[in-house]
Amino acid sequence: MSLSPVEGVALAEIESPDEGDDSGRTEFVGRSPGQLALARLKRDRTALISGGLLAFFVLVALAVPLIEALYGVGPKEQFQNRLDGYGMPLGYAGGVTGEHWFGLEPGLGRDIFIRMVHGLRTSLFIAFAAAVLTAVIGVTLGTLAGYLGGWLDTVINWITDLTLAMPFLIIALALMPTVALRFYGQREAVPAYFQIGVLIAIFALFGWTGTARLVRGQIIALREREFVEAARASGAGLGHMLFRQLLPNAWAPILVAFSLAVPQYITSEAALSFIGVGLTDETPSFGRMIYRSLDYLQTDPAYVFFPGITIFALVFAFNLFGDALRDALDPKSSR
Amino acid sequence: MRPRAAAAAGGAIALVVALGACSENTGEGTTVDTNRQQAGVIATDPKDSQGPAAEIDGAAKGGTFTIIRETPISHLDPQRTYSFAGLMASPLFARYLTTWKDDGKGGLVLVGDLAENPGKNVDNDCKVWEFTIKDGVKFEDGSPITSKEIAYGIARSFDPDLTGGPTYIQEWLADTAQYDTKWDFKQNKTSLPPGLTTPDAKTLRFEFAKPRCDLPFAVSLPTTAPLKPEKDTGVNLDQKPFSSGPYKIAKNQVGVQLTLDRNPNWDAKTDPVRHQYPDQFVWSFGPTADAANNRVIADNGADQSALAFNSVPASLVAKVAGDPALKPRTLLSPTPSANQLVINTQRVKDLKIRQALNYAIDREGLVKALGGQTVAQPITTLMPPSTIGYKAYDAYPAGANGNVEKAKELLGGQTPELVLGVADNTTEQAEAVQLKGNLERAGFKITVRNIPDDAKLDEIKKKDNPWDLYIGNWAADWPSGASILPVLYDGRTIKAEGNSNQSYFNDDAINAEMDRILALPPSEQGPEWGKLDERIMKEHAPVVPLYVDVAYNVHGSRAGGVFISSVFGYPNFVNAYVKQ
Numbered sequence: 001m002s003l004s005p006v007e008g009v010a011l012a013e014i015e016s017p018d019e020g021d022d023s024g025r026t027e028f029v030g031r032s033p034g035q036l037a038l039a040r041l042k043r044d045r046t047a048l049i050s051g052g053l054l055a056f057f058v059l060v061a062l063a064v065p066l067i068e069a070l071y072g073v074g075p076k077e078q079f080q081n082r083l084d085g086y087g088m089p090l091g092y093a094g095g096v097t098g099e100h101w102f103g104l105e106p107g108l109g110r111d112i113f114i115r116m117v118h119g120l121r122t123s124l125f126i127a128f129a130a131a132v133l134t135a136v137i138g139v140t141l142g143t144l145a146g147y148l149g150g151w152l153d154t155v156i157n158w159i160t161d162l163t164l165a166m167p168f169l170i171i172a173l174a175l176m177p178t179v180a181l182r183f184y185g186q187r188e189a190v191p192a193y194f195q196i197g198v199l200i201a202i203f204a205l206f207g208w209t210g211t212a213r214l215v216r217g218q219i220i221a222l223r224e225r226e227f228v229e230a231a232r233a234s235g236a237g238l239g240h241m242l243f244r245q246l247l248p249n250a251w252a253p254i255l256v257a258f259s260l261a262v263p264q265y266i267t268s269e270a271a272l273s274f275i276g277v278g279l280t281d282e283t284p285s286f287g288r289m290i291y292r293s294l295d296y297l298q299t300d301p302a303y304v305f306f307p308g309i310t311i312f313a314l315v316f317a318f319n320l321f322g323d324a325l326r327d328a329l330d331p332k333s334s335r
Numbered sequence: 336m337r338p339r340a341a342a343a344a345g346g347a348i349a350l351v352v353a354l355g356a357c358s359e360n361t362g363e364g365t366t367v368d369t370n371r372q373q374a375g376v377i378a379t380d381p382k383d384s385q386g387p388a389a390e391i392d393g394a395a396k397g398g399t400f401t402i403i404r405e406t407p408i409s410h411l412d413p414q415r416t417y418s419f420a421g422l423m424a425s426p427l428f429a430r431y432l433t434t435w436k437d438d439g440k441g442g443l444v445l446v447g448d449l450a451e452n453p454g455k456n457v458d459n460d461c462k463v464w465e466f467t468i469k470d471g472v473k474f475e476d477g478s479p480i481t482s483k484e485i486a487y488g489i490a491r492s493f494d495p496d497l498t499g500g501p502t503y504i505q506e507w508l509a510d511t512a513q514y515d516t517k518w519d520f521k522q523n524k525t526s527l528p529p530g531l532t533t534p535d536a537k538t539l540r541f542e543f544a545k546p547r548c549d550l551p552f553a554v555s556l557p558t559t560a561p562l563k564p565e566k567d568t569g570v571n572l573d574q575k576p577f578s579s580g581p582y583k584i585a586k587n588q589v590g591v592q593l594t595l596d597r598n599p600n601w602d603a604k605t606d607p608v609r610h611q612y613p614d615q616f617v618w619s620f621g622p623t624a625d626a627a628n629n630r631v632i633a634d635n636g637a638d639q640s641a642l643a644f645n646s647v648p649a650s651l652v653a654k655v656a657g658d659p660a661l662k663p664r665t666l667l668s669p670t671p672s673a674n675q676l677v678i679n680t681q682r683v684k685d686l687k688i689r690q691a692l693n694y695a696i697d698r699e700g701l702v703k704a705l706g707g708q709t710v711a712q713p714i715t716t717l718m719p720p721s722t723i724g725y726k727a728y729d730a731y732p733a734g735a736n737g738n739v740e741k742a743k744e745l746l747g748g749q750t751p752e753l754v755l756g757v758a759d760n761t762t763e764q765a766e767a768v769q770l771k772g773n774l775e776r777a778g779f780k781i782t783v784r785n786i787p788d789d790a791k792l793d794e795i796k797k798k799d800n801p802w803d804l805y806i807g808n809w810a811a812d813w814p815s816g817a818s819i820l821p822v823l824y825d826g827r828t829i830k831a832e833g834n835s836n837q838s839y840f841n842d843d844a845i846n847a848e849m850d851r852i853l854a855l856p857p858s859e860q861g862p863e864w865g866k867l868d869e870r871i872m873k874e875h876a877p878v879v880p881l882y883v884d885v886a887y888n889v890h891g892s893r894a895g896g897v898f899i900s901s902v903f904g905y906p907n908f909v910n911a912y913v914k915q
Binding site (some may be wrong): 076078108109187188282296297299 | 649650651652653654656699700702703704705706707708709754761764765767768769771772782783784785787801802
């Protein structure tokens with residue numbers, strides 16, 4: 001449930017003494033709901049660790065050019081002289097050496113570490129961009145539908161149902177090659193940013209419905225509350241109603257939905273690459289990498305291990321952080 | 336608690352996988368016999384066509400030989416047999432006019448099977464051919480096989496209901512691709528197609544409107560299996576073909592299991608290639624390639640005398656190749672299925688660029704990218720080494736990894752921008768990455784465009800397709816240059832769609848040379864095709880020869896005599912036996 005300003009103040013009063021004030025002074029500390037949530041988050045070890053891990057991943061993704069320069073190997077460079085006659089990496093654990101920290105890909109002989117770092121950037125960018133887009137679309141439509149109601153609510157609900165009914169996979173399968181053909185013909189190179197853009201667009205097109213419904217429900221519950229009615233009675237305009245009165249009180253579920261959408265898009269990107277509608281092999285991505293590695297589960301497990309454990313850690317950290325965030329923003333719902 | 340348990344589980348998985356990865360790969364393993372020199376000929380000595388076939392060392396009679404395959408054989412009816420599994424199963428219960436004596440090492444001789452010799456070119460113009468049928472050849476019911484039954488077999492292949500088989504002989508006799516409209520089998524069951532006659536019970540005569548010098552090869556396909564008209568059950572013959580070979584159908588549980596018993600009326604003295612060692616052959620259908628290979632590797636019970644018909648899957652290759660105990664139980668051999676980087680000569684008109692591509696190619700790297708020497712073997716010629724008259728040469732010698740400097744020198748500083756069209760399947764995607772990296776090192780600029788997998792073949796067969804390079808494959812129906820070079824490089828056959836000449840190469844001098852060779856007697860054509868092969872590559876370089884597919888199969892410890900057919904590249908069972 002949402003926190004009204006009144007509730008926030010009440011909670012601040014209850015929780016402030018445990019800040020280690022032994023002297024017995026009962027001075028009231030005024031805190032906003034946001035500060036309260038942050039304080040709760042800081043006390044949660046799971047949140048700290050998963051948050052730290054996420055920060056690390058984001059940092060790595062941002063520092064790709066720097067890492068590449070320091071590491072001295074590019075994502076497209078091939079080291080086939082370090083493969084045996086079957087295309088399997090020589091040496092231990094899939095060719096792990098001082099130069100190739102995570103070994104080499106069987107067959108093509110590309111460096112797994114630098115491809116993973118690049119893949120991390122691609123995957124995180126796609127997931128964040130898609131999550132932000134879906135949140136924006138979902139929040140806008142959900143708020144409008146919930147607050148204004150009437151025919152607009154009916155139309156938006158109808159569009160939401162229609163979008164939910166559309167088969168995501170089939171449309172993604174049909175759309176990707178067609179769009180590429182439309183913009184780049186049959187001979188021009190399809191640049192990576194275009195493929196990434198199409199992927200984000202497809203995710204946004206299909207992903208906003210959940211957020212929209214969630215926000216609409218929240219807004220409907222809020223719009224009859226006294227403080228909203230009071231604002232309306234004072235003659236507040238639509239913008240003030242939406243951005244000053246309603247949205248600030250619906251932040252918690254939106255943030256949680258966002259934090260859960262990011263890992264979902266990371267895995268979706270991997271899943272789409274599985275069926276060949278995601279990125280091409282030229283753009284390093286986690287999905288492609290894991291897809292290719294599965295064939296070598298028996299013969300080169302190290303190839304499956306490194307990208308597998310990374311995407312596992314990434315998605316796991318995101319989910320844990322999402323959970324912790326929800327607990328922090330809405331402490332009444334858990335335990 | 337929940338997150339902690341999940342983390343523990345994740346950690347445990349990680350540990351197991353990490354331990355599994357900790358053994359050193361030193362790069363030792365199986366190597367493919369690369370010097371498989373083919374010396375195929377057409378038998379001139381009548382003794383070659385006579386039985387019995389030479390005994391196999393160590394072969395013993397008795398036992399049950401099992402063949403495990405993922406999918407059922409599409410057709411058992413000889414006139415409808417064209418799939419590789421069908422072509423390998425068929426010789427067990429069907430005999431043809433001619434057949435290949437194959438030593439499994441590339442030595443191929445075309446011999447008479449039911450015929451006393453591989454055909455007589457009556458007027459030396461390849462238009463009239465005569466086959467004399469052997470004495471003492473019998474069906475499974477003991478009745479003699481004469482030219483009438485062979486002719487009936489060919490006649491029923493004109494029936495439009497009996498789809499799936501090769502159509503060479505029908506098209507040549509009718510002199511049109513719409514052979515079933517020219518001569519209607521259902522209306523004329525008692526007569527024979529135009530041009531096919533049986534002057535007497537021992538003679539079968541073909542008369543063609545145009546020279547058909549490849550006829551002795553074409554009649555080695557199962558179209559020429561004999562059948563008695565009263566035993567013809569039409570489409571139902573697919574369930575239980577009437578045998579003329581060393582085995583007959585005992586039981587056929589369609590899609591599950593096919594059991595073949597010995598045919599007592601088959602006479603070894605008439606057969607130059609087949610043996611009758613096991614009591615029984617069992618084709619067992621259903622297990623996936625992984626399951627079948629794992630079963631055969633485990634080598635338990637009945638699987639000891641079994642063979643997995645599906646090649647060792649990529650996921651098991653390193654395991655099988657790395658186990659020295661398995662080496663005597665594996666078959667590893669290059670096949671005649673050849674792959675090229677086809678250059679669209681309509682777009683890439685500059686010979687220097689095509690030659691530079693040939694110099695730049697890194698075949699060793701490509702083979703590694705595909706999964707290594709058990710999957711592919713590099714070639715530098717248009718015809719695969721299993722072709723009659725094959726001439727080993729390398730028109731653009733650049734070593735195993737290509738010669739980047741030589742390619743750059745030919746390009747003279749320019750960077751040609753080429754578009755490589757590839758299917759969006761795993762194999763071609765890997766090949767595309769490999770080729771792009773390889774060719775860009777040599778100064779090309781390569782754009783990779785994906786083509787949907789199921790449409791790729793149709794698309795590159797269109798004359799005005801938009802790509803400059805694509806990967807092409809050709810596996811001929813018989814190992815003669817005539818079934819490869821004119822099909823792939825005769826420019827006069829180019830049409831709007833459905834082209835086999837995918838490089839759209841057209842050169843008058845080469846076309847004329849093909850006509851000259853095609854008019855030669857079949858036994859003299861071989862070396863001429865080899866010379867033409869080299870000439871096309873040296874003068875025009877319409878493709879970059881890449882690799883031939885490699886067959887890699889495992890069999891049980893008691894299975895013997897199986898070899899990879901030099902004609903089709905799949906396991907051949909005419910010598911198979913069960914070790915006692």
